[in-house]
Amino acid sequence: xxxxxxxxxxxxxxxxxxxxxxxxxxxxxxxxxxxxxxxxxxxxxxxxxxxxxxxxxxxxxxxxxxxxxxxxxxxxxxxxxxxxxxxxxxxxxxxxxxxxxxxxxxxxxxxxxxxxxxxxxxxxxxxxxxxxxxxxxxxxxxxxxxxxxxxxxxxxxxxxxxxxxxxxxxxxxxxxxxxxxxxxxxxxxxxxxxxxxxxxxxxxxxxxxxxxxxxxxxxxxxxxxxxxxxxxxxxxxxxxxxxxxxxxxxxxxxxxxxxxxxxxxxxxxxxxxxxxxxxxxxxxxxxxxxxxxxxxxxxx
Amino acid sequence: xxxxxxxxxxxxxxxxxxxxxxxxxxxxxxxxxxxxxxxxxxxxxxxxxxxxxxxxxxxxxxxxxxxxxxxxxxxxxxxxxxxxxxxxxxxxxxxxxxxxxxxxxxxxxxxxxxxxxxxxxxxxxxxxxxxxxxxxxxxxxxxxxxxxxxxxxxxxxxxxxxxxxxxxxxxxxxxxxxxxxxxxxxxxxxxxxxxxxxxxxxxxxxxxxxxxxxxxxxxxxxxxxxxxxxxxxxxxxxxxxxxxxxxxxxxxxxxxxxxxxxxxxxxxxxxxxxxxxxxxxxxxxxxxxxxxxxxxxxxxxxxxxxxxxxxxxxxxxxxxxxxxxxxxxxxxxxxxxxxxxxxxxxxx
Numbered sequence: 001x002x003x004x005x006x007x008x009x010x011x012x013x014x015x016x017x018x019x020x021x022x023x024x025x026x027x028x029x030x031x032x033x034x035x036x037x038x039x040x041x042x043x044x045x046x047x048x049x050x051x052x053x054x055x056x057x058x059x060x061x062x063x064x065x066x067x068x069x070x071x072x073x074x075x076x077x078x079x080x081x082x083x084x085x086x087x088x089x090x091x092x093x094x095x096x097x098x099x100x101x102x103x104x105x106x107x108x109x110x111x112x113x114x115x116x117x118x119x120x121x122x123x124x125x126x127x128x129x130x131x132x133x134x135x136x137x138x139x140x141x142x143x144x145x146x147x148x149x150x151x152x153x154x155x156x157x158x159x160x161x162x163x164x165x166x167x168x169x170x171x172x173x174x175x176x177x178x179x180x181x182x183x184x185x186x187x188x189x190x191x192x193x194x195x196x197x198x199x200x201x202x203x204x205x206x207x208x209x210x211x212x213x214x215x216x217x218x219x220x221x222x223x224x225x226x227x228x229x230x231x232x233x234x235x236x237x238x239x240x241x242x243x244x245x246x247x248x249x250x251x252x253x254x255x256x257x258x259x260x261x262x263x264x265x266x267x268x269x270x271x272x273x274x275x276x277x278x279x280x281x282x283x284x285x286x287x288x289x290x291x292x293x294x295x296x297x298x299x300x
Numbered sequence: 301x302x303x304x305x306x307x308x309x310x311x312x313x314x315x316x317x318x319x320x321x322x323x324x325x326x327x328x329x330x331x332x333x334x335x336x337x338x339x340x341x342x343x344x345x346x347x348x349x350x351x352x353x354x355x356x357x358x359x360x361x362x363x364x365x366x367x368x369x370x371x372x373x374x375x376x377x378x379x380x381x382x383x384x385x386x387x388x389x390x391x392x393x394x395x396x397x398x399x400x401x402x403x404x405x406x407x408x409x410x411x412x413x414x415x416x417x418x419x420x421x422x423x424x425x426x427x428x429x430x431x432x433x434x435x436x437x438x439x440x441x442x443x444x445x446x447x448x449x450x451x452x453x454x455x456x457x458x459x460x461x462x463x464x465x466x467x468x469x470x471x472x473x474x475x476x477x478x479x480x481x482x483x484x485x486x487x488x489x490x491x492x493x494x495x496x497x498x499x500x501x502x503x504x505x506x507x508x509x510x511x512x513x514x515x516x517x518x519x520x521x522x523x524x525x526x527x528x529x530x531x532x533x534x535x536x537x538x539x540x541x542x543x544x545x546x547x548x549x550x551x552x553x554x555x556x557x558x559x560x561x562x563x564x565x566x567x568x569x570x571x572x573x574x575x576x577x578x579x580x581x582x583x584x585x586x587x588x589x590x591x592x593x594x595x596x597x598x599x600x601x602x603x604x605x606x607x608x609x610x611x612x613x614x615x616x617x618x619x620x621x622x623x624x625x626x627x628x629x630x631x632x633x634x635x636x637x638x639x640x641x642x643x644x645x646x647x648x
Binding site for chain 1: 354356364434451458464499508533534562564585618623626631
C-alpha cells in the first residue's frame with residue numbers, strides 16, 4: 001500500500017475531529033431547520049400510533065398567525081414582534097455600553113479591586129433564567145426588581161434633578177425607564193463585562209504611555225486609544241448581546257404555547273420561521289452598521 | 301513704563317519685590333490646592349460610583365437575607381428591613397425538606413450532571429475548534445460559517461421540529477430498517493449527553509467559536525516540532541495542543557458549568573423527569589403550587605399563618621441552596637477567569 005502524504009493524512013484526521021459535529025449538525029440542526037420550514041407550510045397533526053400527517057396548506061399558517069391568532073397576553077402577534085424589536089434596538093446598545101462601563105471601572109486600579117470584581121461578575125450567575133424567575137416575587141409587595149427601583153421611582157429627588165437639567169419630557173421618561181429596568185440590564189451584562197474586560201486588559205500599556213507623553217487627556221486617550229483597540233470586542237459583545245436578548249425573548253414562550261398547548265404545530269412553526277428571519281435580519285443590520293464603524297479582523 | 305522697570309528689577313536681582321506682590325499668594329500653591337481638591341472630588345465620586353453599582357448588583361441578594369434567615373412569623377413585619385429580628389434556619393429546613401426531599405441527592409446529581417456535560421462539551425468543542433482552526437481540509441470555511449450560523453439561530457426556534465424529531469427518532473431510515481420502528485428519545489437520560497457529544501449542547505456553537513479563535517493564534521512551531529520529534533496527529537493534539545489550550549478550557553468550563561447547572565430549557569423539554577435540581581425547583585415553586593407548599597409548611601414545621609410570603613421565603617431559601625455550588629465554583633474560578641479569557645481567543 002502506498003504511503004499517504006503527510007498533508008493528506010492530516011486532513012483525514014482533521015476531518016475525523018470535525019465528524020461528530022457534522023453528524024450533530026445534520027441531526028440536531030439541519031433536519032429540524034428544514035422540518036420547521038416544511039411544517040410552517042403544512043397543516044400538521046400527530047397520529048395516535050406515532051407519525052405525522054402533513055397536509056399542504058400554502059401560506060395559510062402565516063395568514064392565521066397574523067390575522068387570527070393572539071398571544072398569551074391577548075395581543076396581536078405582529079404587535080408583539082414590533083414591540084420586541086423596538087425593545088432590542090434600545091436594549092442592545094444599552095447593555096453593551098453598561099458592560100463597557102463596568103469593565104472600565106474594574107480595569108482601573110484602586111484598593112479593593114478584587115472584591116469589586118467578584119461582585120461585578122455575579123450577574124453571570126444572577127442572570128440565569130431559573131435564578132431570575134425564583135428571585136422575582138409574585139406579590140407586588142416585596143418584589144425585588146420593583147423595590148430596587150421604587151426608590152428611584154418614588155423619590156422625587158432623581159426626577160427633580162432630571163427636570164432641573166431642562167431636558168424635554170420624553171428624554172426624562174426615557175431615562176426613568178432605563179433606571180427602572182436597571183435590574184434587567186445588570187442581569188444581562190455579566191458575560192459581556194467579562195469579554196470587554198479581557199479586551200481592555202489585552203491593550204498594551206505602552207499605548208497609554210505614548211498617549212500620556214504626547215499630552216493626551218484621559219478623555220482623548222479613551223476615544224483615541226481604548227475604543228479603537230477594543231472595537232473588535234465591542235462588535236463581538238454586541239452580537240453576543242443580541243443573541244442573548246433573542247434567547248430571552250417572550251416570542252419563544254409563544255412558540256411553545258402554539259405548539260404544545262394549543263397544538264397548532266403549523267402556526268408555531270410559522271412563528272419560528274419568522275423569529276429566525278427576524279434574528280438574522282437584525283443581526284445583519286447590526287453587523288452592517290458596526291462594520292461601518294469597526295474594522296473587523298476575525299483571525300483571517 | 302514704570303511697570304516694566306519694576307519687573308525688570310525683580311528679574312535681575314531677585315531681591316526687590318513691590319508691596320502689592322508681597323501680599324499675593326504664591327501662584328503654584330493655589331494650583332496645588334486646586335489640583336488636590338479636584339483629585340479628592342474625583343476619588344469620592346469614583347468610590348461612590350463603585351459602591352453604588354455594587355449595591356445595585358447585590359441588592360436582590362441582600363434583600364433576601366432577612367427573608368430567608370429570619371423567623372417565618374417576622375415576614376412582612378415593617379420593622380425588619382435588613383437584619384432579621386431573630387435568626388432562624390426554618391426556611392432553609394423547609395426548602396430542604398419540601399424541594400429536595402430531605403436529602404442532598406438531587407443537588408449532588410445536578411452538580412455531577414453539569415460537570416460531566418461540561419467535560420463532554422470542552423472535549424468535543426476543543427476538537428471541533430482545533431479542526432476548523434488548523435487543518436486545511438476542503439470546505440473548512442463553509443463549516444466555520446455553519447458553526448456561526450448555529451450560534452445565530454436561537455435554539456427555541458427549532459424547538460417544535462426538534463421535539464417531534466426526537467419523539468420519532470430515526471437516522472436516514474436506518475433504525476426503522478433494523479428495529480421496525482422509530483425510537484422515542486424524549487425523556488431518555490442519554491439524549492442530553494448525546495447532544496453535547498455531537499456538538500449541539502447548550503450554547504456549544506459559542507464554545508467551538510472560542511476554541512477556534514484560540515487555536516488559530518497558536519504558532520505553527522508547536523505542531524511542527526512535535527511532528528519532527530515523531531508525534532502522530534492524535535499525540536500532537538493531546539500532548540501538545542490541548543494542554544496549551546488551558547485558557548479557553550477554563551473559560552468554556554466555567555461558562556458551561558454555570559449554564560448547564562442552571563439550565564431549564566434543554567432539561568425541561570428533552571428529559572423532563574430527570575433529577576435536575578433546576579427543573580425540580582422550577583416545577584416545585586410554580587405560582588400555582590403555592591397552596592401545596594404552604595400545606596407542607598404547616599404539616600412539617602407547624603407554621604400556622606401561611607401565606608404568599610411564607611411560600612416566597614421557602615422558595616428563596618431553596619434558591620440559596622441551589623446557588624451554593626455555583627458560588628463555590630465561581631469564587632474559585634473568577635480570579636483565573638479574566639486572566640485566561642484575555643488569552644483565550646475571543647479577544648483575537
